[in-house]
Amino acid sequence: MSSEQSWKKFFVEGLYHLRCQDIDKALESFNRAISVANDTSYVPYDSRAFAYEKQNRLKDALRDAEKTIDIAPEQWHGYLRSARLLAALGQTDDALWTCSLALERLGDGTEHEARRRELTDLREHLEAQTTKCPVSGMPVELLLAIFQLSRNPVVISHVCHQWREIVLSQPTLWRSLVLTAPAEKALLKSRYQGAGGSRDLRGLLATLRELDWTEIKECHMEGVGAESFFSTLNDGTTFLHQHLETLSISCERPYGVIVGREYIELSWENLRAFSVINGGCYWEQLSTSMRHLTSFEYKLESAPGIFIGFHSFLEANPGQEKPVIASADKPYPGRPRAPVPLTLAHLRHLELTGVVPFRVERGNSSLPSLQILRMTRLKGAASMLTEFVKDEGTPFAELVELSARTCALGSEILSAVLLQAPKLEILICTGDVVNAAVEFLTKRPCWAHIKDPASEDPTPILTILPILCPALSVLDLSQSADLKTGPVMRMVKERIALAGSWDGGRYHLPGEDGDRGISCIQALKVDQCPHIEEDMLPWFQKNVNV
The missing domain is CATH 1.25.40.10 (Tetratricopeptide repeat domain)
Structure with missing residues (x-):
């Protein structure tokens, strides 16, 4: 059977x-x-x-x-x-x-x-x-206030009939405009292919011009010529782009969309977040119309970036807090020297991949509030950090995360950065300097050069610390072929011993009123490190939380 x-x-x-x-x-x-x-x-x-x-x-x-x-x-x-x-x-x-x-x-x-x-x-x-649920009995005004906090009217409209009616009747909830491409996909909705494309856009534009655009705050485009679209949509009395706070443009192929080539008279006075993926930018032109950015992202996949005039763009947006810049790690044409000093006083988060998009020399680029620095395959990383270490305008006293993936740094410059970063909590490092980095992190006591953030005097103060980077709690040394088990174990042990001492490894930083206590390593990552001995992994699992 x-x-x-x-x-x-x-x-x-x-x-x-x-x-x-x-x-x-x-x-x-x-x-x-x-x-x-x-x-x-x-x-x-x-x-x-x-x-x-x-x-x-x-x-x-x-x-x-x-x-x-x-x-x-x-x-x-x-x-x-x-x-x-x-x-x-x-x-x-x-x-x-x-x-x-x-x-x-x-x-x-x-x-x-x-x-x-x-x-x-x-x-x-x-x-x-x-x-009949209690929330449905709430006044419409209160429900509307709650819905506005969610910032996702589409999801809310699917909950029940009552909520859908409320959401659809409130134009203030609809603050995002999403235009998708390539044309084959977008045609199903709007028949829009960008400049020189389908002529069926006229009916859509006629309808869009009748709407109130003053509440639109976000716009995300895929493969669409943003400037052409906004210029066509503007009818002389309604200017959609003037109310936007967030604009993101992306396309599948590098330089599929060019931003800043046309319609440079457009003013983006309320724009705070600007993102371009695989698009080309005329930085000089954009610096005249975008001057209030706090967040900026520019990424090019498999293509070198062209950064002529990029320094002017940064200079026009001194309030930036989080720029993310990534391009292919190839040399790009037109890498001019910075004409004037550049200070980004509010910049806290900087991510760079491929090439340094601006010339860094002593005294011409200052990042006094830098807290997070992430570098991946960054050519010129060592020279950039060297200039920052020398420059009094870029202290690392507030740095809490340093990531250097596949970057040729050298042990000396890495040591110099760590000596100026007493608040560093996260260190991600790969390559030939990992053993040296671990040895640095084992040194106790340590004399560090730290600037007092409350003082106008830029001269670093020689400060004694119980161990280098005493606030360090997350360490990622993955993909490091030369990393040895012994130095890593000693580093973990030293910090456990100091934290368990009679004073908890207490120390004082310039400009602070109270003392701090040393941190143990809470998370350790050593994936793809062939010289980390397998029989020592239980010891790491016992002494490190993650």
Whole structure:
């Protein structure tokens, strides 16, 4: 007898016991059928769920109904039973969602009319319950205030009919404009292909011009010429771009969209966040129209960046807090020397990949508030850090994270940075300097050069610390072929010993009133480090939390 014949034999026995109202024996037969069938059919699971439901074992029945869905996701059986069980268990939202899925799979055939009626009645009952919940009785003004905090009207509109009516009637909730491309995708919605493309845009623009754009704060575009679109949309009295606070532009191929080449008279006076992925930028032109950015992201995949005039763009936006710049690690044309000193007093987070997009020389670039510095495959990383270390305008006293992935730094410059970073909590380092870095982090006591942030005197103060970078708690040394087990163990031990000493490794930083205590290593990552001895991993797991 084949396995299929065997499970069907037990399955038929179970159906016989069900008809005889002997649920326990029916369950025994269904259990044997499931064991033999080995998940080749959803039928025994669906029948066992029915038997569990007869015994009011709802959670067991729901588990089998969900297994039915796993085995046969295109069948309606598991969804219908799950919807009924979820409703009985009080899981209203999940029951409503499962009702919709069951109705989709039942289709329009007349043979399922009774089941469709059952699901429709169940859905109406559940929707009536949601409208009776306490939050639905709140005044519309309070609901609207809550909805505005969520910043996602699309999701909210799917909760219930009442919320959908409120969301659709409130234009202040709709603050984002999303224009997608390439044209093959966008044509389904707007027939827009960008400049020189489809002529069917006129009807869309005529409709868009009638809307109130003053509440639109975010715009995300894929493969669309932003400037051309906004210039066409503006009718002389309505200027969409003037109200935008966030603008992101992306395309699939490098330089698929050029920003700043045309319509440079557009003024982005309220724009605070600007992102360009795989697009080209005319930095000189943008520096005349974008002057209030706090967040800036520029990424080019598999292509070198062209940064002519980039220094002027940075100079025009001194309030930047988080620039992220990534391009292929190839030389790019036109790398001019910085004409005037550049100070980004508010910059706290800097990410660079590929090449340094501006000339860093002593005295011409200052980042006094830098807290997070991330570098990946950055050419010129060592020379950039060298100039920052020498420059009095870029102290590392506030630095809490330093990441240098696949960067040729050299032990001397890394040591110089660490000596100026007493608040460093996260260090990510790969390459040939990792052993030296670990040795530095073991030094105790340590004389560090730290600038007093409360003092106007830029001269660093020679400060004694119990160990280098005493606040360090996260260390990632992954993909380091030369990393040895011994130095890492000594570094972890030294910090544990200092933290457990009678004074907890207390120390004082210039400009601070109280003392600090040394931190142990809380997270250590040594993936793909072949010289880390496997038999020492239990020791690390015992002494390091993560």
